[in-house]
Amino acid sequence: MSAPPARNPTRARQLGFLQAINRAQHEEMTRDGSVVLMGQDLRANVFGAAAGALDAFGPARVRDLPLAEAGSVGVAAGAAMAGLRPIVDLTVASFVFGAMDQFVSQLAKARYMFGGQATLPVVVRAALYYQGGTAGHHADRPYPMFMNVPGLKIIVPSTAPDLLGLLKSAIRDDNPVLCFEDANLWGRKGRGPAIPDDVEHLVPLGSAAIRRPGTDVTIVGIGLGSYLALEAAEELAAEGVSAEVIDPRTLVPMDWPTILGSVGRTGRCVVVDPANRTCSAASEIAARVVEDCFGALRGPVARVTTDDTHVPFSPALEKQIYPTQAKVVAAVRRALA
Amino acid sequence: MSAPPARNPTRARQLGFLQAINRAQHEEMTRDGSVVLMGQDLRANVFGAAAGALDAFGPARVRDLPLAEAGSVGVAAGAAMAGLRPIVDLTVASFVFGAMDQFVSQLAKARYMFGGQATLPVVVRAALYYQGGTAGHHADRPYPMFMNVPGLKIIVPSTAPDLLGLLKSAIRDDNPVLCFEDANLWGRKGRGPAIPDDVEHLVPLGSAAIRRPGTDVTIVGIGLGSYLALEAAEELAAEGVSAEVIDPRTLVPMDWPTILGSVGRTGRCVVVDPANRTCSAASEIAARVVEDCFGALRGPVARVTTDDTHVPFSPALEKQIYPTQAKVVAAVRRALA
């Protein structure tokens, strides 16, 4: 959790994950005076994505929150109903649970229950802080729970350009958007298409990215899972297997045409999802694939997920429970068998 | 929410849903002095399952809780770690969200994170109170969210005998068990095998029930969904389709051998689940079926769920969004196509 170097426009094309957040927030707060930023330790920039925000936008729009997750999300909901566009930095995804009622009963439902009177342009950010020895209370990957709640949008960007573009779209979106940031990617520099320098680099919510075209199997990879998928695809290419790798980028709304279209072509599907296995995003994708692509399907849809256990502290234990390149390769072999 | 008639042993074989709860709680509290009951409006028996409890077991063991969901579940967790076996009646499943952090961070994780030192024999009960005009804040069916959390067990009984036997097993279980009670079944009398009069009528957690044997398609039905499945099966029988109906009864641990064995025989599967569609229990079952039974599968696995919308108040709207017998029949036809 050390600070990133200050945002440097000349390095925009090699933008890091935290700088992407910083730039998205900075640009959108500049563009729209109703965007406010609330979170923990923003002034001290403990998590590294808030550099310069307080100086640039002042204490009315950049606020350090007391420890109160339900209060924080609920205050954002009310502020949104009354005209602001809050961004709430809950820092670590394991801290979302205390706010669950506010997510479900207020953020997700208010617009519907009040017949469209309410608009809730709220972005809630939280890092998926797993695989780093932080143990069971800091390493959750809870986005599947939120996928079960209509009314919320969910993004899980995996590249810095995507994070920049998706977060900017999220801030402009009139719906509550949860942004889950895979902390294992904090260190990686941007990849994919070069980022334009202008402030209109937007990635629309609900559009997946085909990271690598292929013909034999579709590997859908979420967050860090998209990298594992790419690495597995390269390993498999050496054996003559051509894998198409898709990063959904947005989980709600999911880009079904891209995913189902791909499986329709390849006839095989593996999903790589860092969430716990049962009722994971992978489960949803597998269920939808078998429901809508059964005719094209030539093998089982395999899920590569975190095991249904908690995150152990000991590094000797922790590394075993997550998806790995080897597990993805094995799953592809199962899907091809 | 009117009171059920007082528990009457001579009617045990035609036990209603609320009486089954009452009897399970009464028998287990009699059997084990460490079982305590906490909930809202127990003394006044507003929800109808607490008749006589206060008189029988006294105010130390039967407690009306202030409105504080996180506090209630967390207090139960702590009491369990210190030797009690609490039953918490949260009344309506839409009220669980305020306690989510306590469910996830304490109830589900404490045993694991403390290396097995903690034992958490806690039962949390909540009614699935949908389809009755209560609108968005009382009609949630949130069990899939909890299925994504290892360490919790989850039961969704659909008959009074099962509720009795599962709840008794849950109270004796050394793990946290969430009991979701489909309120649409409150009015139904017991069905299935006659209930023995003795106090050892136990249904083990993790065992599904085959409600109806069949050969052409497996219909897995959860809660009220198991009745819709049976009714659909009867309708389909008239057309010569033989449907096997399975009620999982426990969602965690799921009785996979029974479900997968059935699909292995029938080659077709439809899942009826009152939860919201995305990341539902139906999604998990479909994903597992396609992963493990692909070779046997002769058609798409169809999910019949509640639509991904909120529960509208107007009766003109509400009835459309849930699974119905007609939707199940249509899904079976899709699966057979």
Add this chain to the structure above:
Amino acid sequence: MTDGTAADPPPELAGAEGTALAREMMRRMQRVRLFEEATIALFGAGELPAMVHLSIGQEAAVVGACLATRTSDFMTGNHRSHGHPIAKGARLDALMAELLGKATGVCGGKGGSMHLADFSVGSLGESGIVGSAIPVATGAGLAAQVRGSGQVALCFFGDGAASEGVLHESMNIAGVWDLPVVYFCENNGYAVSLTAQESLSVPDVAMRAAGYGMPGVTVDGQDVLAVFRASRDAVERARSGAGPSLVEAKTYRFHEHAYGLVVPQPYRDQAVVDSWFDTVDPITLFHDRLVASGVLTADELGALRDEVAAEVEDAVAFARRSPYPPPEAAWTDVYAPSAVTA
């Protein structure tokens, strides 16, 4: 004044402006009362899809608080939902249509009795999840502060809700940030069957205000003027930038927790409850006070009641003749349209 027992009108009700205020207080209390009596009739006739929680007995609390705010101020509340928007100035017809699940309902028939909201009068919605709207009001206060709009947020909650953690989190945030919020507790002595004594570790909810560095007062919730005064002070404080306050009105729920809810075991003495209609009815108390102090005559007050009765009758007729929402409304308003699309 014709005899020695008549008092002078209190300063707030003196003069033409005072008379207008008195009228408005009575009008809104009558609106709550007669709207809800109509609701009882509709419930009895089987015209309501689900149970309803009534504010009868609590009219002075909700009206006294709301009349201390402006229409442009914000408000949230709870499952006992009818009184709040009525007192805030919402139209009765759209509220009644909502109770019947009609398309013309204030929430298009999608919210229902526990979840009324009328954004046009600052009513940001009532929560069926007890306590859950408390941070929402707090956030509306934050928006007012950030935008410098001069608006205030009024946050209704019950004695039962006072035990919920979000109240603590909200009052603390409001206290730290000096947000323009008035936390208003309708302490009617019960959370369903649980007495306030059993759910609260202090006799008065207002005693908790000091723990948040804000003023807290307990007032007679049957006295609309006392409630109005305490609320006006709190609203002024909030509007001036001095921060939040807590006002607690001790009041009475005359009816059962909800129409449609049978509580099997008695938890309060029905004879005592019945006597409240004679002893602590806020409308009768105010009526008699207005007449005694010469602000309005019994005839004027009778005429006002008739006006409101007609308004309620119209609302019921409007609700009845309104259509149900079209089937596709079940799936709309889950999301707002997106700004950025592919």
Add this chain to the structure above:
Amino acid sequence: MTDGTAADPPPELAGAEGTALAREMMRRMQRVRLFEEATIALFGAGELPAMVHLSIGQEAAVVGACLATRTSDFMTGNHRSHGHPIAKGARLDALMAELLGKATGVCGGKGGSMHLADFSVGSLGESGIVGSAIPVATGAGLAAQVRGSGQVALCFFGDGAASEGVLHESMNIAGVWDLPVVYFCENNGYAVSLTAQESLSVPDVAMRAAGYGMPGVTVDGQDVLAVFRASRDAVERARSGAGPSLVEAKTYRFHEHAYGLVVPQPYRDQAVVDSWFDTVDPITLFHDRLVASGVLTADELGALRDEVAAEVEDAVAFARRSPYPPPEAAWTDVYAPSAVTA
């Protein structure tokens, strides 16, 4: 006593029993201090898998509170987790092994630095989720009450955690039910970089006690005896059945929020922080007081420190030579064995 500046020992520390208590206070404070200094060294050497939150500077608060309880009493705490079980009497070797993720760790290597628990001394676990263990302690108090065991539950939380809703819910429930719980706030002035002033709407957390009908006191958290006295009163009250209390110790966090956490922007004056080691070190303060009042000599205290140093050294050696858990431990303890099986 050799000169006029020496004071008589305070009554708690007088006589043989008093000397034993003083020894134990010092021993446990030294255990916390030296254990954590060893932790810093291990962290620097790259032997710790993740960051650690230290209680250095807060030893008087945690030890004063814990020594007011019995081993059989319950305790919960938070991410700043080492001091609590140490002060409650846990063995250092199993704690240190836990920090290294070893099989012999008190949690089998599955909890780690933020989540120590030693049920054998009543330590029911520390929570990495701030505030989340507060109701757990409250529930332990409930169990003690229901079972009539005479046990008390000690609940540690920070100034940051004081803003969490579960504290309110827990204190209210404890207040209503007169549970034997001592809510103990280690107010070290900061929640990471946020000052207590910025996160709390009152100057003292103890000011909130009145809102729950319980006594609340603020004590000097650097004075182990003052903390002990306040805690003893609260524990006695709880054990007697009179209900919960809130004790707030104003204390100082000498080190950064966590070793391994770089805070980019300074939020406190490092020169002031550095001066604390000289001015408000609870161990130095107690040491000088014991010597001045003739309870223990400097030599005796030096020997005691050496004993503890050896104990810590052994703990480190034990932890280092212990094996990692077997791979399959990743999947055990998710569930306890079931009583009822098919």
